Amino acid sequence: MLYVKAPAKINLTLDVLHKRSDNYHEVEMIMTTVDLADRIGLMGTASGIHIRSDDRFVPNDSRNLAYQAAELIKNTFGIKTGVIISLEKQIPVAAGLAGGSSDAAATLKGLNRLWQLNLSLDELAELGAKIGSDVSFCVYGGTALATGRGEIIEALPAPPHCWVILAKPTIGVSTAEVYGAFNPETADHPDTQAMIEALHAGDYEAMCDNLGNALESVTLGMHPEVQQIKDHMKKFGADAVLMSGSGPTVFGLVQQEARISRIYNGLRGFCSEVYAVRMIGEREILA
Template sequence: MIQVKAPAKLNLSLRILAKRDDGFHALDTLMIRLPELADVLTISEAEAFVFTCSDPTVPGDESNLVVKAVRAWEAASGRKAECSIHLEKHVPHGAGLGGGSSDAATALAVVNDLHGSLLPVERLIEIAGTFGSDIPFFLMPGAVRCTGRGEILEPAPSPPALPVLLLKPAFGVATPDAYKRWKDSLPLPGVRYDAQVFPWGELVNDLERPVFEKHRLLAEVKEWLLNRPEVAGALMSGSGSTMFAVLHDLTDARTVADEARMELDPGLWSWAGMTDGEE
């Protein structure tokens, strides 16, 4: 039996360039990991593949990304997976943190290793891109710039390790809906969408416009964070609904989170920690 962590991700930048002929959107996004916020996969040898999850709201059938990853590996390798996978969820779903994509990528890599590394990592990345645009990112180390529909990967200079606070309301955001609304969406008055520039890069997300238009609370959270003296920058990750703040000092995280719950939404989920990066 082995246990492997599947870390969450943040999009430090996400630019939408155009709608593609295949229905996807052309992207340019820079993604990094949150190594301390992770789901845990427990893999054991078994006569046939079995999948279970600690969260009863996560589907356990063929629609689950972990199951899809294993089936894709079986099809590509010509082998049946002889293992059981139990997924312990810690990363919220519908959050823009890539939890399901990370689970799938981790399962794909571990099942391949468990069966003698039948496929090279380049083939795993290719397979991953067939059932999820974010999934290939999790098969590469460090910061990655993703283009195309997200499946074209290029290693990028890693920003320094950043102290961040995550805030997420009880609701999630459906990624397809966010992209569908992008073209015709309008900015909300008084909300800052421009890139926030730092020595290590910039914070910007073109999906904020359509998501904020539908979910005004998220716009309110961003503006509230940007007005806090403890916050250097704030942005929505991916298609939401998680908002994150880059802090001047991680020790301020609890104060900011507590006051956000008092002033904005008592049901806000929060997490604080360091991003992956150069120390």
């Protein structure tokens, strides 16, 4: 069995500029990886693609992005053998943390090794763009500006070291519904350039000051529970708080380790899925 780590991502910024002629949205967002990860196991088999997961909410058929990644590699390179894909989930499902996209990216990287295709990260990211908007970023990992529909990736410096508290309420958020209700003319657009400058300067306070997500107000309007988590996280002492992706997960940045347990325990009082993790921020090297 070959194992690959699939880390979650958070959005330091997320801006939606307009709807494109291909029905995707033009986005501009800065993402970074955190130390909360699924573990993907890959084992060759005679034929077919078989998904095994320890999470009953994860589909085991072609709806699964890891399945789509394996199917894409098989069809693109004429692979005749099959694969068993084991998904050990740690990233919450449908949480705005790119769990499915990261699983797909890890599957692409793992099958590249398993089937000895010798593809570069750039080639894998190009394949990933055919699966979903976040997959290209997840192939590279680290910290990056993503533009286009999310598939154009420009590496950025890792953020200053800090802790990340993640809290996911027990609700599901439809990304399609959030984008459908989004109005670029009334949205609060983040200052992407200011965040880029903060990362280049290694300025933690500037990074906190420039967190922003244009989709946040839409999701907060639909799900007041998300606002409650934001409010509690701030009250318990997080330096800065933001919703990731289209939600519903909220994250808080904390530089003082002494504050972690207070925030974590406070949130656990009313939210079952809470995680305290470190920011990774660095690109992984392709093995």
